[in-house]
Amino acid sequence: xxHPVTRRRRTQALIGMVAVTxxxxxxxxxxxxxxxxxxxxxxxxxxxxxxxxxxxxxxxLVSSDKFDSLDPGDMYYASAWNFSRLMxxxxxxxxxxxxxxxxxxAPDLATDVGKTDDGGKxxxxxxxxxxxYEDGTEVKASDVKYAVERTFDKEILPNGxxxxxxxxxxxxxxxxxxKDSAPDKLGLNAIETPDDYTIVFKMKEPFADFNYLAALPxxxxxxxxxxxxxxxxxxxxxxxxxxxxxxxxxxxAVNLVRNPNWDQATDPLRKALPDRIELLEKQDANxxxxxxFAGTAQLDVVGTGVQAAAQNKILTDKKLADNADDAISGAxxxxxxxxxxxxxxNVHCRRAVQYAVNKSQLQRAQGGEVGSDIATNLMPPTLxxxxxxxxxxxxxxxxxxxxxxxxxLKQCGKADGFSTVLTARANRPKEVAGATSVQNALAKVGIKxxxxxxxxxxxxxxxxGVPKWVAENxxxxxxxxxxxxxxTQFGFFQQIVDGRAIKPAGGTNLSxxxxxxxxxxxxxxxxxxxxxxxxxxxxxLDQKVMESAVIxxxxxxxxxxxxxxxxxxxxxxxxxxxxxxxxxxxxx
Amino acid sequence: MTAPxxxxxxxxxxxxxxxxxxxxxxIEGRSLGQIAWAxxxxxxxxxAGGVVIIFMVLVAIFAPLITDVIGGGPTEYHDDLLDPVLNxxxxxxxxxxxxxxxxxxxxxxxxxxxxxxxGARISMLVAFLATLLSVVLGVVLGTVAGYFGxxxxxxxxxxxxxxxxxxxxxxxxxxxSSLQGEAFGLHGDTLRITVLIFVIGFFSWPxxxxxxxxxxxxxxxxxxxxxxxxxxxTDRHIIFKELLPNLVGPILVYSTLxxxxxxxxxxxxxxxxxxxxxxxxxWGGMLSAATPRYQDAPMxxxxxxxxxxxxxxxxxxxxxxxxxxxxxRSR
Numbered sequence: 001x002x003h004p005v006t007r008r009r010r011t012q013a014l015i016g017m018v019a020v021t022x023x024x025x026x027x028x029x030x031x032x033x034x035x036x037x038x039x040x041x042x043x044x045x046x047x048x049x050x051x052x053x054x055x056x057x058x059x060x061l062v063s064s065d066k067f068d069s070l071d072p073g074d075m076y077y078a079s080a081w082n083f084s085r086l087m088x089x090x091x092x093x094x095x096x097x098x099x100x101x102x103x104x105x106a107p108d109l110a111t112d113v114g115k116t117d118d119g120g121k122x123x124x125x126x127x128x129x130x131x132x133y134e135d136g137t138e139v140k141a142s143d144v145k146y147a148v149e150r151t152f153d154k155e156i157l158p159n160g161x162x163x164x165x166x167x168x169x170x171x172x173x174x175x176x177x178x179k180d181s182a183p184d185k186l187g188l189n190a191i192e193t194p195d196d197y198t199i200v201f202k203m204k205e206p207f208a209d210f211n212y213l214a215a216l217p218x219x220x221x222x223x224x225x226x227x228x229x230x231x232x233x234x235x236x237x238x239x240x241x242x243x244x245x246x247x248x249x250x251x252x253a254v255n256l257v258r259n260p261n262w263d264q265a266t267d268p269l270r271k272a273l274p275d276r277i278e279l280l281e282k283q284d285a286n287x288x289x290x291x292x293f294a295g296t297a298q299l300d301v302v303g304t305g306v307q308a309a310a311q312n313k314i315l316t317d318k319k320l321a322d323n324a325d326d327a328i329s330g331a332x333x334x335x336x337x338x339x340x341x342x343x344x345x346n347v348h349c350r351r352a353v354q355y356a357v358n359k360s361q362l363q364r365a366q367g368g369e370v371g372s373d374i375a376t377n378l379m380p381p382t383l384x385x386x387x388x389x390x391x392x393x394x395x396x397x398x399x400x401x402x403x404x405x406x407x408x409l410k411q412c413g414k415a416d417g418f419s420t421v422l423t424a425r426a427n428r429p430k431e432v433a434g435a436t437s438v439q440n441a442l443a444k445v446g447i448k449x450x451x452x453x454x455x456x457x458x459x460x461x462x463x464x465g466v467p468k469w470v471a472e473n474x475x476x477x478x479x480x481x482x483x484x485x486x487x488t489q490f491g492f493f494q495q496i497v498d499g500r501a502i503k504p505a506g507g508t509n510l511s512x513x514x515x516x517x518x519x520x521x522x523x524x525x526x527x528x529x530x531x532x533x534x535x536x537x538x539x540x541l542d543q544k545v546m547e548s549a550v551i552x553x554x555x556x557x558x559x560x561x562x563x564x565x566x567x568x569x570x571x572x573x574x575x576x577x578x579x580x581x582x583x584x585x586x587x588x
Numbered sequence: 589m590t591a592p593x594x595x596x597x598x599x600x601x602x603x604x605x606x607x608x609x610x611x612x613x614x615i616e617g618r619s620l621g622q623i624a625w626a627x628x629x630x631x632x633x634x635x636a637g638g639v640v641i642i643f644m645v646l647v648a649i650f651a652p653l654i655t656d657v658i659g660g661g662p663t664e665y666h667d668d669l670l671d672p673v674l675n676x677x678x679x680x681x682x683x684x685x686x687x688x689x690x691x692x693x694x695x696x697x698x699x700x701x702x703x704x705x706x707g708a709r710i711s712m713l714v715a716f717l718a719t720l721l722s723v724v725l726g727v728v729l730g731t732v733a734g735y736f737g738x739x740x741x742x743x744x745x746x747x748x749x750x751x752x753x754x755x756x757x758x759x760x761x762x763x764x765s766s767l768q769g770e771a772f773g774l775h776g777d778t779l780r781i782t783v784l785i786f787v788i789g790f791f792s793w794p795x796x797x798x799x800x801x802x803x804x805x806x807x808x809x810x811x812x813x814x815x816x817x818x819x820x821x822t823d824r825h826i827i828f829k830e831l832l833p834n835l836v837g838p839i840l841v842y843s844t845l846x847x848x849x850x851x852x853x854x855x856x857x858x859x860x861x862x863x864x865x866x867x868x869x870x871w872g873g874m875l876s877a878a879t880p881r882y883q884d885a886p887m888x889x890x891x892x893x894x895x896x897x898x899x900x901x902x903x904x905x906x907x908x909x910x911x912x913x914x915x916x917r918s919r
Contacts, residue, residue, distance in 0.1 A: 037673050286880065308694075309883035312674045361667055364695055368675040426861055429877065433695050436867040440665060450776055453865055455765070473770075 038321035040314065040370070044563060044580065045325050045572045046098050050588070052273070052568035057587040059274040059567075062292075063301040064285035066251040070244075071233040072217035073150045074157035078483070078577040079303045081217050085583050086256060086277065087238040088220035091125050091144065091199075092211060093269070094575035096583045102573040103384065103487055105211055106269055109139065109221065109239070113211050120206030120529060125214065127197040132261040133223060134243040141193040142186055143221035149188050151218045152176035156229050161485055163213050167203050178229060185224055208529050212486035238262075241272035254279050271569065273586025286310070293320065295564045298587060303579025304329070305559030311370060314562060325561045326370045327578035328382050331483035332492075333366060333430075333555035334375070335438065336510035337476065339548070340467070344420070344476050348412035350549035351392065353477065355405035358441045359398035362554040365433035372555030374398055378542045380556045382574050383489055385535025391546045405445040417446020420476030423464050426453035431479040434554075438477065449477070466505045467512055478510045481557065487575050489538035490526060497545050498522050511550035518544050624837075627913040634909020640902035648708035659688060659702035663867040666697035674884070682887025693877070694885040703869035704895055710858075710870045711899070714784045715850040721789030723843050726796025727835070731827055733797070734804025745801070748794035757856075760787045764862025780864050784857060788850050796842055803838055807831055837914035844907035848900040855896055871896050 043049050067080040072088040075081060085093055091110040094102050105113045109131060114123040131139040150157060152165045153176030165172070168190035177185040186193075192200040201210065213219075226237045234247045242256035256277040264272070279301060283291075289310035291297040300306075305327075306314065314320040335353070343349045359374050366372035373381075376390035376398075394401040409415055422438060424431040432453065439449040452473075454463045463469055464478040484491035495501050499514025518541060525537040545551055559578055563570045566588045573581040618626075628634060647654065655661065666688070670677055675695055677683025682691025682700065690701040733744035767783055774782060807813060808831065816830050857863040858872030866873065871892045878889035 286883075308675070308881055312676065312884040315674055361665060361696065364667055364670070364675055369673055426865075429880070432866050436663060437665065437696065439867060440663060451866060453861075 035316050037315050038318045040324035040326045040560060041322045042325050043322075044098070044561075044570050045327055048096075048098065048569055048571040049563065050565070050568040050570060052586055052588065053271060054568065054586060054588065055273050055275070057274050058276040058278060059299075059585065059587050060297045061277065061279040061299050061301050062283045062288045062297040063279060063281045064283055064288050065302050066281040068159045069157075069233050070248045070250070070254060071157065071236055072220040073147055073222065074159045074233065075217060076159050076161060076485075079301050079579060082303070082573070082576040082579060082582045083279075083301060084217040084220065085240060086242045087236060087240045087244065087259075088217060089131065089139075089239045089267075090215060090217050091127075091219040092215040093583075094215060094573065096269070096569075096571060096573065096581040098571050099574065100384070102571075102575040102581070105215060108267075108269060109144070109219070110214070114201075114214055116210070118206075120208050120210065120527070121203050123201045123210045123214070125199050125201075127199065128266050129197060130263060131239060131266045132263065133221075133226075134238040134259045134261055135226075136261045137223065139221045139239055140196045141199040142184075142196070143223055144199050144219055145186055145188065145191045145193050146177060146224045146227070147220060147222040148191060148218060149174070149177045149180070149186070150222060150227070152188070153178050160218055161216065163216070163485075164218065167205075167207050167210075167213070168201065170204065177224070177227075206527050208526060208534070209486070209488050209490050212488055212491065215486070241267070241270045242277060245276075251282050253281060269583065271584040271586065273568065273584065289313075289562070292562050292564055295566055298564055298567045299580060299582075299585065300562075301582075303559065303561070303577065306562055308367065310562070311367065311560050314560065315370070320562070323563050323565055325563070325572050327559050327561055327572040328373070328380070328574065329483060329557045329559050329578040330380050330382050330487060330574060331481055331557045331577065332375060332378060332380060332553055333362075333372060333434075333479075333481045333557055334378075335552040335554065336464075336478040336480045337550050337552060338470060338478070339511050339513050339550050340471060341420070341474055341476050343412060343414050343418055346412045347549055348408045349414060349418075352405045352408035352412065352445060352447070353442065354392040354549050354552050355394045355401045355408060356441050356445045356447070357394070357552055357554065358400045358437055359394075359554045361399075361437040361441070362434050365430050365437060366555045366557060367430065367560075370558060370560050371430075372557045375553040375556045377546055378551060378553055379489060379492060379538065382556075382578075383484075383487060383492060385489060385531065385538055387539050387542075389543065389546070391543070392549075400441050400444070402444055409445060409447075417448065419448040419450065421474055422449045422451050422477040422479070423459075423475055424451060424453050424479040425456040425459050427456050428479075435479065460508065461506050464510050465503070465507045467502065467507070468504070470510075470512075477552075480508075480510055482508065483577055489534070490522070493538065493541060494522055496551070497541070513545070513548060513550045515544070515548060518548075624913040628909055631909045631912065633905055634912075637902040637905030637909065640898060641906060644708055644899055644902070645712060647705050648712045651702075651705040651709055654705055655699075655702040658686075659699040659705070662702045662706040662869045663698060664702075666692055666699065668697075670694070670697045676881075676885045682885060682891075684887070690891050691887040693888055694881050700874075700888065700891050703874060704871070704891060706869040707871045707874060707892065707895075708899075710781065710864055710868065711851050711854055711896075714781060714788065714854045715847050717785045718789035718792070718850045718854075719843055719846050721785065722791075722793040722846065723796055723839065725790070725793035727800050727832075727839060729793065730797035730800025731804050731831060731835070734801040735808055735823070735827055735831065737805075741801070744797070748797055751791055751794045754791060756787075756791045759791075760857055761860060761862050763787060764857060764860075777864055777868050784854055784863060788853050792846060792850070795846065796839065799838055799842055800835055803835055804831055807834055841907055841911040841914060844903060844910055848903035848907075851896065851900055851903070 068077050069075045072084045089109040092105045092113060093108045095104045095106045107113060109127055110125040111128055114125050116123050127141055148164050151160055152174055156178055174188050180187040190202050221239055223237055235244050238259045241259055241262045243259040245255040245257045248254040285307050286309060288300050289306045292300060314324045337350045337353055338344050363372055363374050379386040381388060422435055424435040435451045439451055442449050482496050495508045497513050497518055499519050501507060501509045502512055521537055521541040525534045528534040528537060568586040568588055569584045570580050572578055669683055669692055677692040684691045688699045693700060729744050733741040763783060771779055813826060813830050816826055854863060855872030858870040859876040863872055864870045874892040882889045
């Protein structure tokens with residue numbers, strides 16, 4: 001007699017076996033690493049690809065993330081800065097050109113780059129005449145002043161950089177236009193507008209890099225009458241070639257249409273090719289790549305490159321590789337070694353880490369050769385005046401030098417090794433993979449590492465960026481990646497090595513390096529206008545930081561970008577972290 | 589497959605001799621356990637499940653010895669075996685070879701076989717201990733509620749309702765992510781495994797407790813309990829000598845069925861990043877790391893997926909078989 005129950009169970013087991021076989025079959029379907037490989041063409045890194053002046057069409061953009069804001073006064077993402085220029089015109093911007101030419105300023109709302117006649121304390125800009133907002137009113141110099149004043153109020157606009165407040169009002173006396181007692185809300189004395197087309201910035205200390213501040217989207221004009229504070233993000237008033245159609249829905253979508261009052265005669269930069277630009281946010285990252293391959297979306301706005309799976313599709317397919325660019329992003333991936341947590345308060349213990357790490361494995365964690373170049377010092381090779389040095393050579397392929405590391409440990413008085421804590425951001429697989437490599441490499445020299453993972457959203461505000469927390473948890477090593485706000489040595493170094501950048505929370509000088517010599521060199525370089533002289537000072541600073549061994553650099557990151565062949569005027573812009581320049585793209 | 593004892597239909601507490609009499613066999617006393625085992629042995633599917641489980645448990649226990657011979661340590665990098673450009677293992681089947689029978693992980697080249705073996709330790713440890721915790725809690729509270737009734741029953745039953753209504757997954761995620769670093773004098777994997785066991789075990793006891801309570805409710809009115817009570821047996825005697833032996837069957841069955849649920853739950857939590865963390869191997873963690881690479885390194889995802897699947901299926905088949913063997917009325 002047959003058992004009904006047993007028969008049912010036998011069927012279950014059978015189904016199970018079929019499922020296993022099917023899954024195993026899928027596994028062999030995927031090709032191994034033996035297939036033929038192709039290098040990305042990198043064409044858009046050296047030239048503008050698909051040059052065209054053909055107007056019309058709808059440009060479809062996608063993003064796996066969302067902008068921190070669409071309000072030009074409230075954004076910090078490079079992709080948002082790049083995108084904002086479609087709608088808003090800052091005083092200056094960067095040339096939409098390949099390579100180092102992209103670092104050159106292009107006057108946008110201003111007629112020329114800023115001039116100073118007192119060594120960098122006063123900067124004057126003249127505005128173009130006839131630039132109009134989407135409602136037809138003309139842009140005035142006082143609107144630029146008002147836009148800059150807005151950035152002082154971190155309660156209303158928390159996201160953007162705070163450089164203007166830091167340099168124009170170091171004592172923090174001005175609280176922003178929303179708390180301004182002046183009737184016209186233009187109470188900031190450090191900015192003067194002698195007429196409607198002139199704006200003058202006055203500082204107490206010279207600041208050689210001021211033109212970079214003028215190129216922030218924060219200098220794009222905002223008409224005070226139309227400012228809605230926190231709500232302005234939904235429909236920033238356009239001064240550029242496009243304006244928001246209806247409202248921006250953060251995390252969902254924004255559509256741009258032509259600004260009817262934009263006049264090509266006032267704008268030598270913008271080509272304004274597509275009739276309409278549609279952006280969908282918060283799309284699945286792998287799906288974004290597939291849509292780019294299929295040509296149903298034209299660009300990934302995030303601009304940090306394709307996902308791992310798509311990366312390997314590109315590298316094994318000649319057609320895809322021909323449309324791909326492996327762009328240097330200008331960011332440095334490194335381990336911040338605490339200068340305070342024992343035994344890392346001893347320089348020799350920090351140097352032991354420098355020798356012990358396996359940078360070849362860390363490069364793999366970053367996505368391999370297309371993901372990063374191995375870094376041996378701080379300043380990225382794309383920055384003007386940079387020089388590659390290697391103070392702690394640890395093998396031909398940087399796989400670690402156990403003997404030298406052990407020698408440093410002996411000098412540190414910890415010949416038998418010690419235990420420490422390493423932090424990484426849990427939602428960054430590259431850091432987690434890197435953390436296990438560091439753990440293995442340091443175990444070889446006797447340093448026992450415990451890995452702790454924290455969410456990236458709170459990494460600086462609650463964990464690694466809080467000196468008190470670092471001390472309490474005896475954290476020795478912290479994963480870190482730093483991309484400068486503007487492509488200068490100052491922008492690169494100041495926030496990560498200047499002792500005065502250490503904050504009770506939210507700091508990025510994770511090593512808590514506070515070396516008077518380093519701080520002094522930063523001040524000296526900031527005051528130096530001559531590029532050759534300042535480059536020499538920055539190189540000296542780089543060496544000083546490496547000597548103190550508080551930063552273990554391991555990767556200058558790169559992004560593998562894909563451009564569908566129907567997109568025109570594409571060029572990689574190092575000025576915006578090595579993504580495509582969004583100013584003049586069109587569609588065929 | 590034939591079942592000679594099918595015709596008996598004798599209740600469990602009846603004298604075992606009756607079964608033998610009815611079957612017309614030589615009269616010989618067989619205990620309930622013997623009968624159940626005889627039934628179970630004939631169920632080849634359930635036996636297969638049992639064999640797989642024993643195999644998995646052995647793998648978990650002897651993981652260090654096994655990986656000494658094949659695979660190497662679970663956190664050891666074999667990055668020299670990866671394609672330098674694509675970052676994935678060279679060769680088909682995810683770089684499978686005699687040294688690395690199930691292939692290598694992309695990016696760092698850790699041995700997948702070795703990580704599966706060590707992952708089994710976490711899965712089994714968490715699933716078994718969590719099940720043990722919930723069974724102990726469930727049996728104690730279930731018997732107490734069922735036997736004493738009244739306000740005790742009311743109180744415990746409401747507690748069960750509360751626990752069952754608790755959004756367990758959200759709670760587990762919240763606890764898992766807030767207990768970073770050190771807590772209760774523990775840190776690292778020890779802390780995380782303890783938290784997993786506690787969370788999973790402490791919140792699944794009502795499932796067992798409800799079944800035990802129901803069984804106790806019906807058993808306590810039976811003649812043999814009445815008899816014991818009329819002879820002046822204490823509550824303690826009745827619970828331990830009269831009730832619990834009759835509850836062993838359902839408890840065993842439901843524990844066996846709870847283990848795979850707990851394995852899945854542990855895997856789900858590790859997948860969501862609140863279980864054990866890198867570099868400690870866990871099946872759910874492996875799945876999570878493999879998901880973004882399913883297109884170019886499918887073996888990485890298939891192996892832990894299939895392992896979880898087989899283990900859970902084996903436990904379910906075993907549990908089903910046990911139920912059939914222990915409870916003839918369920919047929």
